[in-house]
Amino acid sequence: MKKGFEFKIEILGVPYTVICDEKKLAEACEEAGLEVEDTQGLHVAHDLESRKIYISPLLSPTQWVQTFLHEVLHAIGNITGHLILSQSRSKAEAFVDAVATGFTTVLKNHRVRQIIDLILKGGDEDEKSTDDS
Numbered sequence: 001m002k003k004g005f006e007f008k009i010e011i012l013g014v015p016y017t018v019i020c021d022e023k024k025l026a027e028a029c030e031e032a033g034l035e036v037e038d039t040q041g042l043h044v045a046h047d048l049e050s051r052k053i054y055i056s057p058l059l060s061p062t063q064w065v066q067t068f069l070h071e072v073l074h075a076i077g078n079i080t081g082h083l084i085l086s087q088s089r090s091k092a093e094a095f096v097d098a099v100a101t102g103f104t105t106v107l108k109n110h111r112v113r114q115i116i117d118l119i120l121k122g123g124d125e126d127e128k129s130t131d132d133s
């Protein structure tokens with residue numbers, strides 16, 4: 001069993017804990033009535049005070065990123081009410097998978113990640129002016 005880890009993120013200003021842990025994913029699957037063997041990731045938002053994204057630590061690096069983005073898309077759907085992102089019907093899942101897989105192929109490019117990082121470090125002019133004051 002791989003050692004688990006977790007970290008906090010905000011999605012559209014909503015706090016989430018991302019949990020990459022085999023045992024905790026298994027427990028969350030049991031609670032959701034899912035087979036852990038068929039589950040790479042899980043978005044849990046029924047407790048609005050502690051929203052969680054679970055990801056299996058047994059995935060390949062590419063699968064991990066794809067699953068992370070997939071669950072983030074579910075979170076965005078849950079927060080914004082866009083049902084195509086939040087429902088777990090097969091048509092919605094296929095859409096979410098296509099977007100997550102597409103972004104994963106783009107983000108696998110190291111230069112793309114470098115440029116995004118560089119541009120974000122530049123910050124918004126608005127943020128800069130408050131930082132400098």
Ligand SMILES: [Zn+2]
Pocket residue numbers: 070074088093096
């Ligand atoms: Zn899904």
